[in-house]
Amino acid sequence: MGGLGRRTRRSVRLLAVSALVEGRDRSEVAALFRVSVRAVDNWWARWQAGGRGARAPPPRGPPPGVKKLN
Template identity: 85%
Template sequence: MSDLVGDARTWSPDAQEAVRLLAVSALVEGRDRSEVAGLFRVSVRAVDNWWARWQEGGRDALLSRPRGRRTGEHQVLSEAEQAAVRQAVLEHIPCELGLSGQLWTRGLILIRNALGSGSLVVCE
């Protein structure tokens, strides 16, 4: 691939969406799938996937979707545990709970949650 274009995976979701729509538009106009892949510097497999998505769901199937986990998915702490951590951070400083330091860090919060209310001294 040309250094000028770069890796399409690094493009913004809007740019990726535009390429998908343009590629399918070229297929609708009768261009060959390998020609479209070369034109947009993507694999024939990607073009085939976009075509299948378009045939199944139309234009909406090619639009960008939110990336990453859904809010709340795969959370380590339950709602009650999250509330307890928030309350401890709001009401106490780390040394009052047996932790080193005067300020909360993510590491201290993680250690505090993992080990409970023991007399733990941590240095960061």
């Protein structure tokens, strides 16, 4: 999923979790969305921990306005 945009990746995660909520098997969901079962398990765990707001991973890199040291 690395070549997809941020919104697309978020949509895929939400659709995958929705499929799990509907009762689909996690390996079936992984194959359907062409991701690993581990990724599906991680998304599901985040969903269970906090619902829709928990599906997105934490932001990467330094906060805006903070320069990286070289």
